Amino acid sequence: MSAAVSRIREPLIFGNKNYHQITEDLIGPTEKAPNRMWIIAFTLSVMTLGYGIFALCWTFYFGIGTWNANRTIGWAYDITNFVWWIGIGHAGTLISAILLLFRQRWRTGVNRAAEAMTIFAVMCAGLFPATHTGRPWFDFFMFPYPNTRGPLWVNFNSPLLWDLFAISTYFTVSLLFWYTGLVPDLASVRDRAKGVRKKLYAFFSMGWTGKAKHWQRHEYLSLILAGISTPLVLSVHTIVSFDFATSVIPGWHTTIFPPYFVAGAIFSGFAMVQTLMIITRKCFGLEGYITTNHIESMNKVILVTGTMVGSAYLIELFVAWYSGYIYEQFAFYNRVLGPYYWAYIGMMACNLLSPQVYWSKKIRRSVWWTFFISIFVNIGMWFERFVIIATTLARDYLPSSWSYYWPSWVEIAIYLGTFGLFFTLYLVFARVAPVVAAAEVKAILKQYGDQYLGPDAKPQPHHHHSDETEDVESDGHHH
Amino acid sequence: MKGQHKEVLFGLYDDEVVLMNAIKKAKKQHLDIMDVYSPFPIHGLDTVLELEESRLHVVGFVFGMLGTLTALIGMSWIFGGSLLFEGDWPTNFGGKPYWSLPAFVPIIFELTVLFCAIGMTVVFYIICGLGFGVNNPVLDDRITDDKFCLAFQTNNMDSSSVDNLKGFFKATGAEEVHSRTI
Numbered sequence: 022m023s024a025a026v027s028r029i030r031e032p033l034i035f036g037n038k039n040y041h042q043i044t045e046d047l048i049g050p051t052e053k054a055p056n057r058m059w060i061i062a063f064t065l066s067v068m069t070l071g072y073g074i075f076a077l078c079w080t081f082y083f084g085i086g087t088w089n090a091n092r093t094i095g096w097a098y099d100i101t102n103f104v105w106w107i108g109i110g111h112a113g114t115l116i117s118a119i120l121l122l123f124r125q126r127w128r129t130g131v132n133r134a135a136e137a138m139t140i141f142a143v144m145c146a147g148l149f150p151a152t153h154t155g156r157p158w159f160d161f162f163m164f165p166y167p168n169t170r171g172p173l174w175v176n177f178n179s180p181l182l183w184d185l186f187a188i189s190t191y192f193t194v195s196l197l198f199w200y201t202g203l204v205p206d207l208a209s210v211r212d213r214a215k216g217v218r219k220k221l222y223a224f225f226s227m228g229w230t231g232k233a234k235h236w237q238r239h240e241y242l243s244l245i246l247a248g249i250s251t252p253l254v255l256s257v258h259t260i261v262s263f264d265f266a267t268s269v270i271p272g273w274h275t276t277i278f279p280p281y282f283v284a285g286a287i288f289s290g291f292a293m294v295q296t297l298m299i300i301t302r303k304c305f306g307l308e309g310y311i312t313t314n315h316i317e318s319m320n321k322v323i324l325v326t327g328t329m330v331g332s333a334y335l336i337e338l339f340v341a342w343y344s345g346y347i348y349e350q351f352a353f354y355n356r357v358l359g360p361y362y363w364a365y366i367g368m369m370a371c372n373l374l375s376p377q378v379y380w381s382k383k384i385r386r387s388v389w390w391t392f393f394i395s396i397f398v399n400i401g402m403w404f405e406r407f408v409i410i411a412t413t414l415a416r417d418y419l420p421s422s423w424s425y426y427w428p429s430w431v432e433i434a435i436y437l438g439t440f441g442l443f444f445t446l447y448l449v450f451a452r453v454a455p456v457v458a459a460a461e462v463k464a465i466l467k468q469y470g471d472q473y474l475g476p477d478a479k480p481q482p483h484h485h486h487s488d489e490t491e492d493v494e495s496d497g498h499h500h
Numbered sequence: 501m502k503g504q505h506k507e508v509l510f511g512l513y514d515d516e517v518v519l520m521n522a523i524k525k526a527k528k529q530h531l532d533i534m535d536v537y538s539p540f541p542i543h544g545l546d547t548v549l550e551l552e553e554s555r556l557h558v559v560g561f562v563f564g565m566l567g568t569l570t571a572l573i574g575m576s577w578i579f580g581g582s583l584l585f586e587g588d589w590p591t592n593f594g595g596k597p598y599w600s601l602p603a604f605v606p607i608i609f610e611l612t613v614l615f616c617a618i619g620m621t622v623v624f625y626i627i628c629g630l631g632f633g634v635n636n637p638v639l640d641d642r643i644t645d646d647k648f649c650l651a652f653q654t655n656n657m658d659s660s661s662v663d664n665l666k667g668f669f670k671a672t673g674a675e676e677v678h679s680r681t682i
Contacts, residue, residue, distance in 0.1 A: 040539065040646035165574070171589055174578045178593050183606040190614040197621045204630070205644065209539070212641040227625065228634030231643050233549055235628045236541040241554040242624045246617060249560070253613050260606055463646075464540040 032471035033127055036309035040463050047459040048209050050305050055452060058304060066444035073438010076431045077152065085155045087431045093424035094414045098432040099149040101406040105289070106146035106439065107188065107261055108282075108402060111254060112290025113139025114195050117202070118250035121243065126469055127318050129461040130311045133206075133454075134301060135294045136199040141446040142293070143192045145439035150184075152435070180263035187260040194253060198246045201239070204229050205460045258286040265409065272352030272413040275340070281333035285402060288326035288372070291319050292398035297447065299392050301456055310457050317385045323398065324379040330405070331373030352413055360425055361412040364404045371401020506682050508534065509665055510639050510651035511674030516542045519648040522672035523548050526650070531668065537639065537649040556620055563619025564612045571611035575604050637682035647675075654679065 038046070055063070080087055090097040113136040120128035151157050163185050165175050175182050208229035211222035229235070262282035265273040295316065302311040341353040357365050375397045384390045411426050428436075450456070471477050513519040516538065526533055527548070536549060546553075580587015581598025590598045625631050643649050652665055662679075669677045 044539075044645045165578070174589055174591070176591070176593060177575045177579065177607060178596065178600055178603040180606075183610070186607050186610040190610040193614060194617040197617055201621060201624070205540075209644040212638060212644045223635055224633050227630040227632055228636035229630060229644075230636050230638055231537045231539060232628075233536040233538070233542075233545055234551060235630070236538065237546045237551055238554045238556055238624055238628060240541050241556045242620060245557055245560050245620060249564075249613050249616055252609075256606070256609060263606075460540040464543075 030474055031312075031314045032473070032475040032477075033130060033312060033314060033469035034310060034462060034466055035312055035471045037472045038309065038466065038470060040466065043459055043463050043466065044209060044213075046307070046309070047455045047457050047462065048206070048213060050451075051210055051453060051455060052213065056304075059448060059452070062444065063448045066441050066448060068441070069437050070441030070445050071438075072434050073436075073441050076434030076438060077148075079431055080152060080435070081157070085153070087429060089426055089429045089432065091424055091426070093417060093422045094411055094426040096414065097411050097426050098428040098436065099153045101403065101410050102436050102439065103146050103149035104261055104406045104410075105403050106142045106149075108258065108286035108289040108406075109293045109399070110139045110142035110146060110191075110195075110290065111258060111283075111286035112294045113137070113142075114191070114198070114250050114254045115287055115290065116294070117198060118247040118254060121247040122251060125318075126465050127315050129458055129465055130315045131294060131298055131319070131457075132461070133199075133202065133458040134298060134451075134456045135290075136195060136202070137447065137450045137454075137456075138293060138297060139195050139290075140192065140199060141443050141450075142290075143188065143195065144446070145443050147188060147192070148435075148439060148442075180260060180267050183260045184264055187257045191253060191257045194246070194250055198243075198250060201242060201246070202458060202461075203454055205231065205239070206455045206458060209459055210455070255283055258282045270352075270413060270417075271346070271348040272341075272356065273409070275337065277333055277336060277340075281330060284326045284329040284333070285372075285405060288323060288330055288376075289399055289402035291322050291326070292395040292402070295319055295323070295391050295395035296399070299388055299395075301451065305451070305456060307457060310462060313386045313388070316388065316391050317382075320379045320385040320391060320394075323394070324376050324385075327372055327376030327398065331369075334369065334373060348418070351416070355416045356408055356412050359412060359416060361408065361415065364408045364412060368401055368404035368408050371397045372405060375401065505655075506534075507654045507657075507679065508639065508651050508682055509654045509662060509677070509679045510649050511669035511672075512640060512642070512647040512649055512676045512678070513673065514647070514675050516545075516648055518673045519650060520545065520548055522650055522669075522674070525672055526668065529668070531652065531665070534651045534653040537643045537651070539644050539646060539648070542648075556624060559623045560616045560620040563623075564616035566619070567611040567613070567615025568608055570615065571608040572604065575607065639680060639682070640678070650674070 034043075036042075088098070090099070113132075116128050116135045117132045120132075151160050154160055163175060163182070165177075204227055207222055207226035208231070211219055211226045214222055259279040259282065262278035266275060266278040268274060298311050299316070302308055338353055338357070341349045344350070375394055378384045378390065378394065415426060416423055467473055472479050511522070513522065519536070519538070520542070523533065523536065523545075527550070533549070536545065538545070545551075576582050576599060577585045578588045579585075579598045579600075580590045587598060592598075596603075629636070638644075639649055639651060640647060650669075654662055654665070666677055
């Protein structure tokens with residue numbers, strides 16, 4: 022347990038940390054007054070959020086007519102943004118669930134923030150379809166409940182309803198998973214706090230004391246939640262893609278959509294995690310916990326999923342040609358060379374080409390490259406959804422109804438507002454809760470700390486406290 | 501036990517390996533361990549403490565099945581068309597069968613996951629006695645930081661037994677020994 026494991030494998034925790042130092046580094050930032058950077062960022066976020074709320078009120082007062090969506094392009098900016106945010110919300114659960122099942126220990130450095138990001142991104146996403154209904158105060162009609170209208174039930178055969186169930190479930194399960202993981206760390210904050218803060222954290226840490234039995238159950242719960250979240254994550258974007266794939270619109274009606282959407286979601290989700298984590302580690306001085314090793318691992322995921330998405334684009338083009346079906350062929354001709362050719366170029370350049378630089382280990386491990394590529398990827402993924410949605414609808418079966426779409430100021434303001442919401446929530450979260458899962462990092466310290474692993478590993482002293490210790494150690498010590 | 505004061509003698513260790521050895525030794529000496537507290541889950545601790553395997557997965561399964569059945573029976577009852585249900589309000593969607601099972605699969609799956617997750621999490625908090633606003637006594641503030649705690653209950657214990665336990669803590673490498681009434 023305490024001996025050096027390997028000098029070749031890379032450590033995940035740098036700086037010769039001990040347990041107390043981890044607490045200081047990770048719990049400490051919640052105890053200090055916010056710095057100027059945070060205050061500026063928070064003010065900007067709240068202002069952007071306010072602008073978004075203003076635009077939402079404008080929409081509710083004057084109606085959906087204030088948007089540029091029209092009869093031809095009924096799904097436009099809002100559904101693009103919805104799918105984009107949902108995609109971003111996929112990295113958190115992927116990191117916390119799938120990587121937990123695969124025993125990828127590097128997840129401990131980034132899972133907390135990535136899960137928080139997931140929850141906030143899903144909140145931003147949910148706003149768009151809820152608003153697009155036009156009369157959001159009737160949105161509860163979407164839920165099946167015994168009502169006085171017949172009772173008139175919702176259409177359980179519709180992918181839009183599946184989507185409602187998928188996203189509500191995803192949000193709830195992610196929230197439970199995230200909060201359950203957070204409870205022991207909130208207890209750490211509580212035990213260091215005084216006065217009102219102590220009372221507040223005592224309330225939110227639910228009376229956690231770190232009992233052996235509780236930890237055992239906690240581990241079980243996390244493992245099973247991870248087990249059920251893994252197919253859940255895959256199902257959510259699959260169902261989002263069904264919104265399109267089950268329609269009869271050429272360019273949407275394809276069986277490749279589910280895997281391609283899921284790959285794209287993971288791709289954009291990891292890119293957003295990179296963007297946020299690079300800023301977070303810098304601001305909180307967490308370079309010892311979110312290391313270049315973590316960044317490289319995530320860049321590998323971005324490279325793989327980016328290439329998958331890129332191949333899907335090329336396969337789509339091939340299949341359109343190979344199908345011999347003129348409407349399908351036209352849809353793709355229109356995507357590449359039609360009025361929105363610029364969006365297609367943006368999508369191809371950002372999604373297929375830009376991550377290819379990650380074949381180079383040097384670039385994979387460069388913070389600056391990672392930061393810029395992660396932004397490119399998210400721009401590219403936005404273009405992808407725009408290409409699929411608006412470009413396809415702009416040229417439908419009847420040339421007389423062809424149209425061109427450009428968002429109105431209201432739509433742009435609502436989109437900006439979701440950024441405001443996202444960053445406001447993230448900044449608040451980073452102030453009140455540890456952004457790295459302290460208990461989980463402590464649990465892997467003796468396997469992945471740089472004093473135990475890698476080129477700087479030191480031989481560890483053995484603990485001899487009595488003559489009998491050794492005799493006890495020999496039986497059933499299985500590490 | 502609610503309403504009953506516990507006198508607790510506990511030792512704080514600096515390292516989980518030392519703690520594990522102490523527990524093994526206590527087990528050998530047939531000492532009655534009240535509880536062990538740690539800042540993070542220690543691998544293999546449940547085996548050493550001889551804790552029973554958690555049955556949370558059974559809870560998860562039961563709630564998951566409940567979700568599956570809720571979705572399946574709910575949709576079948578609403579749409580009818582099957583042998584079991586006449587249908588509360590059968591609606592014709594594009595001439596498809598009323599009871600179109602494949603189209604029900606996504607919602608059945610989602611509700612299975614949703615029920616399983618909520619049920620298991622709620623049961624976890626209930627059986628652990630945890631919840632918003634619960635204030636469980638904390639033996640030492642550093643247990644959620646870097647101390648590993650082994651605790652014995654000393655109610656009705658004579659002073660020689662208590663001294664014996666103190667000696668045990670010293671022999672097994674505890675950094676500090678305290679007693680508290682909780």
